[in-house]
Amino acid sequence: MSEPAATEAPNAEAAETRFCSTCRTALNRLGAQPIRTGGLPNHPDAVLWLDTQWCPRCGRVEFFTARGPDDAAAPANPPG
Numbered sequence: 001m002s003e004p005a006a007t008e009a010p011n012a013e014a015a016e017t018r019f020c021s022t023c024r025t026a027l028n029r030l031g032a033q034p035i036r037t038g039g040l041p042n043h044p045d046a047v048l049w050l051d052t053q054w055c056p057r058c059g060r061v062e063f064f065t066a067r068g069p070d071d072a073a074a075p076a077n078p079p080g
Contacts, residue, residue, distance in 0.1 A: 020055035021062065027053035032066045
């Protein structure tokens with residue numbers, strides 16, 4: 001069987017298997033969560049999308065950048 005082309009995966013980073021930084025168990029993906037940043041004087045509001053993953057062994061929750069605050073708009077269909 002051949003490897004799928006990179007264009008077949010809608011979000012190549014989301015398809016990547018990540019491992020817990022504590023116990024090295026494969027993480028379960030919970031999906032992307034919007035986090036509001038800014039809101040202070042001279043700091044514009046922005047939304048940072050974080051890919052949330054959970055370790056079924058030790059319970060640790062880890063966050064990875066899914067979409068940055070400089071991206072034009074939030075994803076129409078957030079990863080997850």
